Amino acid sequence: MSTSKGYNPFTIAQAEFDRVAGRIELDEGARQLLRNPLREYHFQIPVRMDDGSVKVFRGYRVQHNDARGPCKGGIRFHPQETADTVRALSMWMTWKCAVADVPLGGGKGGIICDPHDLSPREQEGLCRGWVRQVSRNVGPVQDVPAPDVMTSPQHMLWMMDEYEVLHGGHFPGMITGKPVGMGGSRGRTQATGYGVVYTLREALRELDLDPADTTASVQGFGNVSQYAIELYHRLGGKTLCVSCWDQRDQASYAYFKAEGIDLQELRDITDSFGGIDKVRAAELGYEILDGDAWLDREVDILLPCALENQLTAESVQRISQQVKVVAEGANGPTTPEADAVLQERDIFVIPDFLANAGGVTCSYFEQVQSNQNFFWEEGDVLSRLDLKMTAAFHDVHDVAQRRRVPMRDAAYMVAIGKVAAACRDRGWV
Numbered sequence: 001m002s003t004s005k006g007y008n009p010f011t012i013a014q015a016e017f018d019r020v021a022g023r024i025e026l027d028e029g030a031r032q033l034l035r036n037p038l039r040e041y042h043f044q045i046p047v048r049m050d051d052g053s054v055k056v057f058r059g060y061r062v063q064h065n066d067a068r069g070p071c072k073g074g075i076r077f078h079p080q081e082t083a084d085t086v087r088a089l090s091m092w093m094t095w096k097c098a099v100a101d102v103p104l105g106g107g108k109g110g111i112i113c114d115p116h117d118l119s120p121r122e123q124e125g126l127c128r129g130w131v132r133q134v135s136r137n138v139g140p141v142q143d144v145p146a147p148d149v150m151t152s153p154q155h156m157l158w159m160m161d162e163y164e165v166l167h168g169g170h171f172p173g174m175i176t177g178k179p180v181g182m183g184g185s186r187g188r189t190q191a192t193g194y195g196v197v198y199t200l201r202e203a204l205r206e207l208d209l210d211p212a213d214t215t216a217s218v219q220g221f222g223n224v225s226q227y228a229i230e231l232y233h234r235l236g237g238k239t240l241c242v243s244c245w246d247q248r249d250q251a252s253y254a255y256f257k258a259e260g261i262d263l264q265e266l267r268d269i270t271d272s273f274g275g276i277d278k279v280r281a282a283e284l285g286y287e288i289l290d291g292d293a294w295l296d297r298e299v300d301i302l303l304p305c306a307l308e309n310q311l312t313a314e315s316v317q318r319i320s321q322q323v324k325v326v327a328e329g330a331n332g333p334t335t336p337e338a339d340a341v342l343q344e345r346d347i348f349v350i351p352d353f354l355a356n357a358g359g360v361t362c363s364y365f366e367q368v369q370s371n372q373n374f375f376w377e378e379g380d381v382l383s384r385l386d387l388k389m390t391a392a393f394h395d396v397h398d399v400a401q402r403r404r405v406p407m408r409d410a411a412y413m414v415a416i417g418k419v420a421a422a423c424r425d426r427g428w429v
Helices: 009-023 028-034 083-099 120-134 153-167 188-206 223-234 263-267 278-283 291-296 336-344 358-372 378-403 407-425
Strands: 039-048 054-065 071-078 105-112 143-147 215-219 238-246 251-256 287-290 301-304 325-327 348-350
Touching (some): 009 083, 039 083, 039 120, 054 071, 071 120, 083 407, 120 153, 143 153, 188 223, 188 301, 188 348, 215 291, 358 378, 378 407
Parallel strands (some): 071 105, 215 238
Antiparallel strands (some): 251 287
């Protein structure tokens, strides 16, 4: 949720779509249908606060396209949430589901709030209020929400419970990202971060690079980045820098060690929102730098795993000449202007809706398990995830090679082609 002047994620999402739609000669009817959401819900959520007052929050659910199956996408809690952010993310979810080849469409939701400032009881009220507003418009066969920025398995469980109260039954498949034991899937916590590294591993193979000979710098230290670092380290890689937001200082800092970070020691001093304790990090020997310093480290790989609009025309100039790969763990972290610079420098970019599709793929696995009431072991989940992500990477890379286009354009070609075909087959266009 960037507040940068003039930045509109939905305008960028539409521009990306328009550019690729032209290249694949998509017909006008399909263009008009796919460049905007099918439907949107904007609503007010009144919550009784702990002090007895009532505060009204703004909520959203946007369903971009469901030609290939029920809509799928997370719910964000963020003080800078906007309707256009949700629209853009819902569109990107459509492409993400298609590129990962899971039979789902794209949706996204959010509430304008800062959960740091809300008690657990107030957060529960928000979750239940959100569901009450859209209970007729979401569910196992319509639209399946999931966690996103600053939402958790507990939030999903409150939402599921409210949905089941309203509909009078058990519907664990109405939402994903639930706790294991309450309809959640093993492996879901690791899925997005691991998925990023499954695609990174394949990119390094194409570039003839051994992961053990590479170093990385990461933005974000939430769920995605922590598990991406974990698997990257298992492959032999070394992370030199992590950047994240400090809630107490209302600023971001980069934590750098030339010999490489110790993932577990950083996890031990990190709060539930992915914020690292700056004082304790300094005691452990980390150099504390400005939050943007993750960009200019002398590393081979950059992993933006925070929010959108982080690699811009200005910030991309800071990237070291050593960088060979950018794997986008976040949604929409790179502006078109920055993307052009990365292409000029011949940096291999794994686009967001391919790189971070592990989350929605495992959400699909959870949905299948919940609807069947039959749950898989963690090894089964992760091996299926690896197969899906590896296949998706090579589908996109093959198109990139054959059409001589960047990976981002190739991913759009694969995804838009699948969704447009589903719309045509249904007789919508």
